[in-house]
Amino acid sequence: MPHDDIRMRGFLRRTSLSDALLLLEPHSLPLEAEAVPVEQAWGRVLAEPLTAPINVPHFHRAAMDGYAVHGEDTFGAGRYQPLPLQVRGQSLPGRPFVGTVQRGEAVQIMTGAPLPEGTNAVLPAECTEQIGDLVNALEAVPPWRHVSRIGEDLKAGGPLLPEARRLRPQDLALLASVGQTSVLVRRRPTVDLLTTGSELLPPGRAPDGPQIVDSNSVMLPPLVERDGGVLLRRVRLPDDRASLRAALQESEADVVLVTGGTSVGVEDQAPALVAELGTLLMHGLSLKPAAPTGFGRMGTRRVFLLPGNPVSCFCAYDCLVAQTLRKLGGRSPEGPYRAQSVRLQTKVASQIGRAEYVRLRVEGTDAFVVASGGASILSSTTRADAFFLTEEQSEGHAVGEWITVWRYDA
């Protein structure tokens, strides 16, 4: 055991969650831009502000079914004073009326069709009665009523969407409507997942003898997907320095997640390996049950050391990795969970000097502690409806206190 090997001696120093997040900031800057087709850009983040290349609509467009008219010709019309107009033809979407419409004339028109030359309003179908080739106006419409005028939606050269916008379905529709084929968005971070542990069986196997199932490799991929990462590789490794070393060196991902072997036990190879192959920037988090968490850098790779215990792994992922992935992809660091204000029905004890990951069952606005701290009870995260972190300087919370929790079912 070399002199600076911390294994079996406990963490030298534990970093607070807020300090860890500060430390991660320079490693969480948005990745470069890439072009993607508009139809695949849902949820992606714009890397530049966009302006409208054309007017939308690019012609005066009927906004209702009815008759294109000179609005002035309908002035004075009413149910008991029908004003007749001569019907000259039809204007349909994609098949406009050709010609100029004179005063006293009308053209039957459908929503979306171009307004014929000479007309300036649409008289809705329900305000008319057609008799042969005449149509009676039964109401008056002022000029430009029921018409989408040129550039009414978007003006050529005007703002379309702002930089850093996370694209919504309606944004994609807007981009398509101006003829855009692709957009520059932030590249999504790539992720390699290395789960270590000689006791681990692949998912799908039943626990057997001293062996348990590698559940982290089932839990982390959907979390990575949720936060906009792209999983490249998923590798299961024994507690063996050489295998982990090779896997770390082979990785070409932006982010490497190592689970297990991240603490200070004799078989915890990951921290020393990261220190040897790159820089170990943090090891030990003052957050229960995620103490065996670390972070380092190996060239362009950001390496997260996550505890092997599933609750600890989940907690460390949600508190540190989630927002790193979101920020790399240009997204807001805010998580996916919805806040809820609840009244504690159970006392929460907390040790000063470290935060605790408290899981709660929520009934209405009453909250009952399911587990606090404890790492090994995975079902505490599935029986709970919500969680919160105690403050490092808090001694806990009393029954009856109102606190804000984060719902898992967001």
Place this chain on the structure above:
Amino acid sequence: MPHDDIRMRGFLRRTSLSDALLLLEPHSLPLEAEAVPVEQAWGRVLAEPLTAPINVPHFHRAAMDGYAVHGEDTFGAGRYQPLPLQVRGQSLPGRPFVGTVQRGEAVQIMTGAPLPEGTNAVLPAECTEQIGDLVNALEAVPPWRHVSRIGEDLKAGGPLLPEARRLRPQDLALLASVGQTSVLVRRRPTVDLLTTGSELLPPGRAPDGPQIVDSNSVMLPPLVERDGGVLLRRVRLPDDRASLRAALQESEADVVLVTGGTSVGVEDQAPALVAELGTLLMHGLSLKPAAPTGFGRMGTRRVFLLPGNPVSCFCAYDCLVAQTLRKLGGRSPEGPYRAQSVRLQTKVASQIGRAEYVRLRVEGTDAFVVASGGASILSSTTRADAFFLTEEQSEGHAVGEWITVWRYDA
């Protein structure tokens, strides 16, 4: 034009949104169950309650790195009163210690390893000092401290996950940990998307002459995906009765979305076709700007007629289709948007007898109306941060009034 053709005569009767949702209920019952691999079950909805097939853990498991001991042997130990124990060997995850540990003895143990026979607690590494083949206990640990006992997480035969649970990442980990390979979940509804309109160009083309881009076929697929639907086919059709008829008859999807041709104009074929090929259950919604919305049934197919205008289409989708898809897939009908309480800085006028889809810009808790009603301004849905629906019986809202809106960036 046959006698019962409502085209060019306006809607006979408009259904309120609440009545439309009631009408949809019998057509939105959860689909049948299907088995999917656990690793692909994120976000799916359990079709049955599950019980744990085994105890978890299935052996007494070390919860910390240190030494497996008889807790009683450490009683009285302290920093100034080290109690020596004989180290008999190691227990590692997947490689347990073989043999029985006697009083006065200890076994070095790592988190996750089976507790050797004869021991009942783990003395954490940081509470020890090892000298040769002896280890000094520097603190006392009571029996079962730092041990996950058999069945502590899950008891064989006990509840695992409830029916109708929408599976979270940690649920998948739990399922994997008990050796489950697949789960019975609700089938996801399949969707065909038929966009109609002779004026429509495929996305990627620039608007040209009287032609505009079919933006609905870009907006609807991500919405369908968001609500758990599986898009089967996306077909673009001219305003032609025979083409639409064939496409409707060919569809094998649970849900068919038809956009355009759904109103009461001369080219609006969809309502009459649904009435002819199946049953038109609703046509005309008292919701501005989504009036030209309809719903019918053709055998097992649920057919939604959505307005061609993109704002109207978006509004009708979100108000009717979204929750139908979610309920078919067994999910909660609640939408994806987050509620926010805001103070109106603009008056909202609303006509009694119909709801209106109001889009607002939100700054802090101040809300400014971007658009109300109007169907044609797609950018009103991209410039807005949130929306709300006015009540049908409301005359509107005054400046200064607090209302709840739904954020688009949920």
